[in-house]
Amino acid sequence: MTTKIESSTYFSRVIQPAPNGLALINPFRVIATPYMPTLITLGITFIITGLNNDPDQTFQVKLIRKDNGDSIFESREEKLAHVDPYNTVININLDNAQFKQTDGGDYEATIEIKNKDKEQIFLGKGTFTIIKTK
Numbered sequence: 001m002t003t004k005i006e007s008s009t010y011f012s013r014v015i016q017p018a019p020n021g022l023a024l025i026n027p028f029r030v031i032a033t034p035y036m037p038t039l040i041t042l043g044i045t046f047i048i049t050g051l052n053n054d055p056d057q058t059f060q061v062k063l064i065r066k067d068n069g070d071s072i073f074e075s076r077e078e079k080l081a082h083v084d085p086y087n088t089v090i091n092i093n094l095d096n097a098q099f100k101q102t103d104g105g106d107y108e109a110t111i112e113i114k115n116k117d118k119e120q121i122f123l124g125k126g127t128f129t130i131i132k133t134k
């Protein structure tokens with residue numbers, strides 16, 4: 001039986017531990033800034049359902065500008081340490097991520113999950129926008 005894998009992506013200013021789990025501090029869909037290029041601290045949270053607890057699954061997170069593919073962040077390929085079929089949570093905190101563009105735009109975060117044979121079994125995506133206010 002094949003399980004359908006789905007994910008939700010959340011962007012926030014930071015992710016912090018809380019008594020009942022994690023807290024997304026100041027979630028957003030749009031960042032307004034008068035400065036471009038700029039440095040931005042942000043958190044990316046993926047909540048994934050439908051994953052099997054298979055050994056040797058890996059994940060990699062990327063953040064790119066959608067219109068030209070400029071890379072903002074790319075993680076190493078990491079092993080999935082703990083898989084919950086109902087709520088696998090993967091967080092990335094970026095401190096002072098460098099956005100080199102001179103204008104705002106749309107940005108896409110992706111999480112790619114591969115099986116032990118290095119075949120992609122899931123690609124989750126989420127987007128946010130940066131608006132230059134001056």
